[in-house]
Amino acid sequence: MTDLLRSNLLVPCDRFLSQVDGARLDCVSDAVAVLLAHRAVPDVRAVFARDWRFELRDMPTGPAQVALPPDDQDERLARRTGWRLDWRATDPGTAVDHWRAAPAADAPIVVVGDAYHLPWLPYYRREHMEHGFVVDGLGTDGTVHIVDPYENPTEWGRAVPTVTGVDFDTLTPALSAGRWAMLTATGTAPEPGDPRGQIAANVAAVRAAADSRAYERFVADHAPAGRLELENLTLQTWLIARNRSLHARWLADLPAGATDAGFVARFARIERGWHRAMESAYLALRRVRSGRRAPGAALDALRAATTAEVELARAPGSGQE
Template sequence: MTAAPAIRAELLDCFQSNLAVLADRYHGPGTHLRLGAALRLRTRPGPYGLPTVEPSLDEALADAADLLGLALAQKWPGADGDWARSLRETAWVVADAYHLPWVPYHGQRHIEHSFLAEPDGDGALAVTDAYHNDTPWGAARPTRLRLEREELAAVLDTGPVRAFRFDPTPLAPTPPRPTRLGPSQEEVRVSSAEADAYLRPYAEHPDRGPALDQFTMETWLLARSRRLRAAYLAQWTAGTPQPVEEHLARWDGLVEYTYLTSRRVARGRAEPPDLLARAAELLRADPEVLSGGDRGAGDVGAANAVGAAGGGRPSPEQVASTVTGIVGRVLGIREVPAPDIDLAGLPAFNSLRMLEIVDRLEEDFAIEFGPGDLLPERLHRIVDLCELVERRLNGGAG
């Protein structure tokens, strides 16, 4: 296995990540950040009759041509094992991740996924997959591996596969060099009407489980595209301005909030009333924060613990000890940070682990958190987790 590609994979979706590898290979490091040159609320019909911002294959190919200097030179709409056996050039491949053994979705979920395949010596192919994501089935990280042609042929024979070859072309001009925070607001086109039209079907969908499951994917895609936009702007600034960092942190918080809400509604718990309102506030703030000008984001806004207390209410010290122990076990760390340290700064902490911590707290303390308790800003520090547990033990509402 050779080194994985050096791109900002954590900012990109499963189509963009491997187009980014080609763009940097042909045009130099950092070219892939041009994908953040403009920010749109580009929607299309998605699952359950809901709109989605997930790019279609045609949109990904258009962005490759318009932004990355990648001209489509050849396509194989029905690539299969025979195609892999005879491959003689670098190809960008789109297949069902369910059949790809190097990704966590293998055998778990049907979803379109891209990778690069190219000759790598006699009888072998190099597979590059720069995708970066944490999934319920494990972590996907940028990788490059060597497969025998027959190995990849067997994978491609399992389902429909499309493959494409690109030629490098001169890069088209991007928006002018930003002044202050970025280019003009013309490069961030997200109107209030567009935001409302996008979110309304999610608010009105009668089946809340599927709607929230899909909205979890939506917030993940939205947050990534905004971080990509910020990375593009940061090429002309000394770091990311504080208002932008705060706005991005709110987007990350919305991703966590949506994931927690979706998982708990699927278990019959109540849905918080402000989830989609938070999303609308962030979408409306995008043009102000991620365009030009110097304005900020504004106000967008172990043993069972009860048993350890001898069958009665645990003491604050016992609560703190149990909460700390749960955090340490879930995150797999021996030295748990101080109670007021943000857990989001730990490599092992993510939305999946946060949900596991919440579930363990409810189980160990024999409590149930309310929808108002699950705001991300209440779940990132041990001291705040202790406060939530104490309030529930004392009969407080959430």
């Protein structure tokens, strides 16, 4: 840290950790939230939390996946904040040269790499998966200063918000197929928030998803309850549960009169239902991995969560008519 300060390449971002929902966002989005907080975006929760959707991505093989984060998230963030992510592929051979200019220009960066090679995570040398973190400083001794707001319980221990320094050579294996970005100003004012309009748009989107049978297809895709389906279901319900938890907190924080209190209370039950589905899917996956048959509780919990979500969207008054 002393070397980082001496090199004048530190843009300390750890002070923004308390503003970020590291336990509710995915690992890339929470790193992006740190960058937005650094740019003084006043509410880095709302810009991620205000959407309630159920959109599917069809996969070449295997069951469908939910579009979380949404495919157009970068565009949504640009409209809502006035800041756009400029993504670039990471070349470990030239990364330091590119990154060095960013903190010097008061511009921390978000990096996405392979969690298997990131020593501060419980996934280290255990599981390959994309993981996002913030680089807010580079030392002349090759130390990369990292701020990681991510929080999640895993089977190998809990990932917790972390501030650390890692030698660049240690970090290099994680970067070979990675990417990085900094924020650039769009030059346009952020769009104003409209909670009632947003809620109406959300309800309409969920009704449309139900009408297109997206929920039914998602359940049917996972009904075989084999290892492939349960591995996918565990990840998908994890994403949905975190997303619904974030949205529930946004609804609860709205000022009085912005929405109906009954709708907020019913959405809180939706959130709990997805957490039960996530826990049931994980337990079923562990049973299948041990050679046993999946219990029916996993699909029961999934059906209950999807049914409750559709019923809320279709309930009279949910669209704030």
